[in-house]
Amino acid sequence: MNAIIDKLKMLKYVEVTASWLFANAKGRDAKTFVKSPQFASYPEPTIQITSPDCGASPATLSPEYMAGGDGRLPGLEWESVPGVKQWLLICEDVDAPLPNPICHGLYLGISKDKLSVTNSDFKPENEKSTRLNGGFYYGTNRLWIPPRPLLNHGIHRYFFDIIALSEPLDEKLAASKPTREQLAKEIDGKILGWGRWIGQCERVWK
Template sequence: MTAYLEITLSWLFKNFRGRDDKAFTTNPAFASHPEPTLQVTSPDCGADGATLSKGYIAGGKVLIPELKWETVEGVKEWLVVNEDFDAPLPKPICHGIYVGVPAEKLSLGNEDFQPAAGASSTQLKGGFSYGMTRNGKLYTPPRPLINHGFHRYFWFVVGLNEPLDPEFVASKPSREAVAAKIDGRVVAWGRWMGQCERKWE
């Protein structure tokens, strides 16, 4: 997409943003846990709401923010989802969805998101698998439309009271399929948000 086309689209869709009401955590699975109770931090990117540096944005090193959280009683497995709330579309764009994260794992770094050697196509070094993103890749780095303003990228960490079926985990499930599968399994969840923008220069 050329820069001129992006700028035109940004102008046309300048008010199409803020899909907070369609967030992953607004699905029925979270009816009993409507608010976050788990604190999620990012040691390398900073406080919640931090501006992402170039290394974390498309065209840079494509780093993934490090995430850390604390243990929660009753959690048997974790689920991690990354969404762009401000893309000019009817619902947030899924930039990453990671299933089967071991219960004992309380942090994720770039190495965890690397493909596991000799493993199936969705298995990662961190001991979990990735699901279906908008472009089908393991992770889609932030790339807001030029001059569309800041986009917020939310990372959700969700604790489940029982592990997901291994076959389901390996099936590269979609955001919608995962949301349906975790109904009745959510114990707690938290979020961390980083933001960025791209300007015409």
């Protein structure tokens, strides 16, 4: 038991050291999905989005939404857009100490009539399918990665971006776990606007 405790403490030291070394490696806002060339006509958010669970953006994510807690996804609500045929949702950590934001979740094929999501929507319909209870799919081989900022690295911001599309995505593509890059090409010329909700949290070694 003591050996396990010592190992966990050592891992914390390593993590805190990494936080110190990469203290200034944050703020990858300019490399988020909506900053790709496909969004040149929409440089700023045009859709209002909020969370009935956590409040207006930016909101603090409590432990139940983080790794080590329940790892829940915050419920989100947004307004409709004239001509929308489908929605796309992506979550990225822009403060991870890496060259690009970490994609925590990518969800596509969201019905045009669906203007909100809850945590239960993101549960898989079955073990073999990428289709979720909400009637949409997840991509990039990741169902959901709960927030887990480096210890003592300060506050990390998680951008939840909802994107309105003028055409639905091919269902075979949606079910194939497409990558962030594949989707950026696929939605070129189909974007009607986007909105952002920010959840933020940090981990402190006490």
